[in-house]
Amino acid sequence: MDGLERCMSSMQAGTQMIKLRGSSKGLVRFYYLDDHKSCIRWRPSRKNEKAKISIDSIQEVCEGKQSEIFQRYADGSFDPNCCFSIYYGDHMESLDLVSSSGEEARTWITGLKYLMAGISDEDSLSKRQRTRDQYPSMLGRRQTFDEADKNGDGSLSINEVLQLMHKLNVNLPRQKVKQMFKEADTDDNQGTLGFDEFCAFYKMMSTRRDLYLLMLTYSNHKDYLDADDLKRFLEIEQKMTNVTREYCLEIINQFEPCPENKQQGALGIDGFTNYTRSPSGDIFNPEHYQVNQDMTQPLSHYFITSSHNTYLMGDQLMSQSRVDMYAWVLQSGCRCVEVDCWDGPDGEPIVHHGYTLTSKILFKDVIETINKYAFIKNEYPVVLSIENHCSVLQQKKMAQYLTDILGDKLDLSSVCNEDSTKLPSPESLKGKILVKGKKLPANISDDAEEGEVSDEDSADEIDDDCKLMNGDHINSLVTKHRVENIAKKKLDSLIKESKIRDCEDPNNFTVATLPPSGKLKSGEDASTNKRYSRSLMGSFSKRKVSLSTDNLLSLGQFIGNCLFYPPRMSRQKKTMKLSRALSDLVKYTKSVGIHDVETEGSWQVSSFSETKAHQILQQKPAQYLRFNQHQLSRIYPSSYRVDSSNYNPQPFWNAGCQMVALNYQSEGRMLQLNRAKFSANGNCGYVLKPKCMCQGVFNPNSEDPLPNQLKKQLVLRIISGQQLPKPRDSMLGDRGEIIDPFVEVEIIGLPVDCYKEQTRVVDDNGFNPMWEETLVFTVHMPEITLVRFLVWDHDPIGRDFIGQRTIAFTSMMPGYRHVYLEGIEEASIFVHVAINDICGKVSDCSARILWMVHMQSKYNCLEDMLQFHMNGSQVESTA
Numbered sequence: 001m002d003g004l005e006r007c008m009s010s011m012q013a014g015t016q017m018i019k020l021r022g023s024s025k026g027l028v029r030f031y032y033l034d035d036h037k038s039c040i041r042w043r044p045s046r047k048n049e050k051a052k053i054s055i056d057s058i059q060e061v062c063e064g065k066q067s068e069i070f071q072r073y074a075d076g077s078f079d080p081n082c083c084f085s086i087y088y089g090d091h092m093e094s095l096d097l098v099s100s101s102g103e104e105a106r107t108w109i110t111g112l113k114y115l116m117a118g119i120s121d122e123d124s125l126s127k128r129q130r131t132r133d134q135y136p137s138m139l140g141r142r143q144t145f146d147e148a149d150k151n152g153d154g155s156l157s158i159n160e161v162l163q164l165m166h167k168l169n170v171n172l173p174r175q176k177v178k179q180m181f182k183e184a185d186t187d188d189n190q191g192t193l194g195f196d197e198f199c200a201f202y203k204m205m206s207t208r209r210d211l212y213l214l215m216l217t218y219s220n221h222k223d224y225l226d227a228d229d230l231k232r233f234l235e236i237e238q239k240m241t242n243v244t245r246e247y248c249l250e251i252i253n254q255f256e257p258c259p260e261n262k263q264q265g266a267l268g269i270d271g272f273t274n275y276t277r278s279p280s281g282d283i284f285n286p287e288h289y290q291v292n293q294d295m296t297q298p299l300s301h302y303f304i305t306s307s308h309n310t311y312l313m314g315d316q317l318m319s320q321s322r323v324d325m326y327a328w329v330l331q332s333g334c335r336c337v338e339v340d341c342w343d344g345p346d347g348e349p350i351v352h353h354g355y356t357l358t359s360k361i362l363f364k365d366v367i368e369t370i371n372k373y374a375f376i377k378n379e380y381p382v383v384l385s386i387e388n389h390c391s392v393l394q395q396k397k398m399a400q401y402l403t404d405i406l407g408d409k410l411d412l413s414s415v416c417n418e419d420s421t422k423l424p425s426p427e428s429l430k431g432k433i434l435v436k437g438k439k440l441p442a443n444i445s446d447d448a449e450e451g452e453v454s455d456e457d458s459a460d461e462i463d464d465d466c467k468l469m470n471g472d473h474i475n476s477l478v479t480k481h482r483v484e485n486i487a488k489k490k491l492d493s494l495i496k497e498s499k500i501r502d503c504e505d506p507n508n509f510t511v512a513t514l515p516p517s518g519k520l521k522s523g524e525d526a527s528t529n530k531r532y533s534r535s536l537m538g539s540f541s542k543r544k545v546s547l548s549t550d551n552l553l554s555l556g557q558f559i560g561n562c563l564f565y566p567p568r569m570s571r572q573k574k575t576m577k578l579s580r581a582l583s584d585l586v587k588y589t590k591s592v593g594i595h596d597v598e599t600e601g602s603w604q605v606s607s608f609s610e611t612k613a614h615q616i617l618q619q620k621p622a623q624y625l626r627f628n629q630h631q632l633s634r635i636y637p638s639s640y641r642v643d644s645s646n647y648n649p650q651p652f653w654n655a656g657c658q659m660v661a662l663n664y665q666s667e668g669r670m671l672q673l674n675r676a677k678f679s680a681n682g683n684c685g686y687v688l689k690p691k692c693m694c695q696g697v698f699n700p701n702s703e704d705p706l707p708n709q710l711k712k713q714l715v716l717r718i719i720s721g722q723q724l725p726k727p728r729d730s731m732l733g734d735r736g737e738i739i740d741p742f743v744e745v746e747i748i749g750l751p752v753d754c755y756k757e758q759t760r761v762v763d764d765n766g767f768n769p770m771w772e773e774t775l776v777f778t779v780h781m782p783e784i785t786l787v788r789f790l791v792w793d794h795d796p797i798g799r800d801f802i803g804q805r806t807i808a809f810t811s812m813m814p815g816y817r818h819v820y821l822e823g824i825e826e827a828s829i830f831v832h833v834a835i836n837d838i839c840g841k842v843s844d845c846s847a848r849i850l851w852m853v854h855m856q857s858k859y860n861c862l863e864d865m866l867q868f869h870m871n872g873s874q875v876e877s878t879a
Helices: 002-013 102-117 122-128 138-148 158-167 174-184 195-206 209-218 227-236 245-255 259-264 269-276 324-331 363-373 392-410 480-498 526-541 549-563 610-619 621-627 650-654 669-679 844-861 863-872
Strands: 015-019 027-033 039-043 052-054 058-063 083-088 093-098 302-307 336-342 382-388 433-436 450-454 575-579 590-592 604-609 632-636 659-662 686-688 711-722 741-748 755-758 770-779 786-795 798-808 815-820 828-838
Touching: 002 015, 002 027, 002 102, 015 102, 052 083, 058 102, 083 102, 102 669, 138 158, 138 195, 158 174, 174 195, 209 227, 209 269, 209 711, 227 245, 245 259, 245 269, 302 382, 302 669, 324 336, 324 363, 336 363, 336 659, 363 392, 382 392, 382 659, 392 433, 392 575, 604 610, 610 621, 610 632, 610 650, 659 669, 669 786, 669 798, 711 741, 741 770, 755 770, 786 828, 798 815
Parallel strands: 302 336, 302 659, 336 382, 382 433, 590 604, 604 632, 632 659
Antiparallel strands: 015 027, 015 093, 027 039, 039 052, 058 083, 083 093, 302 686, 450 575, 711 770, 711 828, 741 755, 741 786, 786 798, 815 828
8 A cells, every 4th residue: 555655645746747649749747636636637738727637537547659649659759668548538538648757657557547446436447447457458358359350340250359369469279269259159149249248258268277276275265265365365475464354355345346246245256366466466565665765874875876978868979968858867766967067158058978969958957957856756865967077167157057046955054964974864965966076175275266176086988089079170071060960870870770679688788899099090991990890889789780791881980080089189188177166066975086996085976987897896896895885986888888878787786886877868678777776765766785785895796795694595486477468579560470488587686696597488378378487596685686577489599578577676575476567568477476584505495495386286286176167167257
């Protein structure tokens, strides 16, 4: 219930989303749930008080880009995870919305479905199937029926049903399908199924064998669970405590669709299915939707979700810079954003990626956007990582904008910090914005309005050999205008030709880099261009780019000969002028360039490129971990990642690095890991590091890093799958073969814990495959471990990615749980989770494993009874 309360609270607070319309650009509106939880409202609107949709009028809420309106927009226009549609009214009008993050969309979808399921009108509830994920929703069944009705006569023939089965990824024996078809065909029009008959047929096909067996186990072989049966199930399997009979009756009343069963206090197979597929049966701990960790420790004791080049929408060379990227990133939970500042025209500082062709935005607009969106979702502090390349005059303008716009958010005089040698806590800094930047030395005169500081005090994230030519150094044969046009044309053609897709590639954590500084000279031969081409191919390979040899050579020659400074033109200055006004805004987060991890400074932030950080991890892992106990470290991507790809953040988290900055514009595996990690604490942007990382020392790369600490054993029984779709980029679409799915589980944490296992392949079944396999993992440090569930389609020449869900180990709930694949409506896998303490030899967990084997045997003994119920009574629905 805590998770649902969080949903309600978030919806009532409101969310800015884009409303799509069929004939014009989308409209940005602020949507919120009213105080009575009876309707959705929005503003601005010319309808004023009439701008609302009653919850009672909502027929269905659909995830993803399924509506007709969404289909009018080109592929790639919106992230499907951020899209959803609300169907309402008697004419099934649709409200099509795009949120700023997938989690935000999931909050609204979950909350609305809960509100719909909670309406007291039982006839309406039964009619519209308002409980989450009932097989399938009324709208989903109608759409499925209409799509299967090829000749449009309002009924389905046996051949149309067989074609539908293939589309749904179901490969049942033809005779079995015909038998169910005959049993469902009960009206006078024999030989075809009307819509109601089709619903009965679908129900026969979709009754969950795994859940039915589970229900029989705890009901003493009855066709329903009474309150006492349900109480026993919740206590023994779901590990719930203090379960009362009254609570069980509430569950029955909420999830059982049959009025007669409700009256008798019985939860039938439909109600049990609804309950297990509701948020109550999700693998994610609902308490973790809210902040649940101690927030009073020093900042250095937390992982802090961080963004790199926050303003960019795409690649690092020529993509657009947009202020609304700050709004999106901040609302998605990010607490450290980057602002690259340069001198602009008319004395106005600008933000863009220096020495590149990225577009420019005003610094003032960036700060106004940050001020507006910093604390909409949570009040924990935001860090502005300022990369300052401005003159003193424009630095003063920056300081003025920061002070005037952010106001009290910069005032840290009231921050309670009992120990001045340590950083303040997130709790004490609520509602505050910290400026991370360079600071004048203490020995400078108090009267001085400016002074010199080291130009290496903060990381210059653009290596000299990766800087594009500026207007003063353009070769007479290549004008800046021509460079820009050629660059855009070449990258556009590359993207179109290769159709970049960030497909799942669990083995690819790194991206090949361009040649090191000093290798590029004017007039180098074709071999150099080939080296550049191979390097760029490595950079794009993670994103499944397929490039021709000509394209590779062309791009390599272009980058090598047109875009980069030769080494002799690299900057020589080692100091820069810093404004006193800007320096004074830096309090707890002073940027320094000291990379000696044996040096401590609690109010300093050291920036490391991923390459430098990896070197330290290999050479001084224990010292790096101790270094991060007292001060903040920020890791940023290599400048060679021109496509804005991301590195694997886990190794840096293993060493206690706080600000592991990622390119938020590049969706994929690494951002999924990042989301999973920070979801464990209400997505507030701060996750407390394990105690052993905050004091003491250990080697995170060791084979036994914490010999005196209890280990955990994770026992996962992968039971079944539900409504698994064909791979997204299946060339044959619905006409392709039925998938052969299998599940892979990957543990991501300390090196000693990183491991993966997979189930067998189930042939020809994406609708309800059954695996019934147990996977066992040992975890040395669960507090920083992520568990990743991946579903694949087996193929004779490889495998195709279907979907994934990544969860922090500490956020997993025990017992029988559904794991919903991220961004794919209805698709899930059903698992049993058991976590046991182990010390040295595997001891007390052995009993658990034996118990699971016993239960498996017990289930096998129930197969005959199941067949009797399925075939003899056809699992009669009481609904």
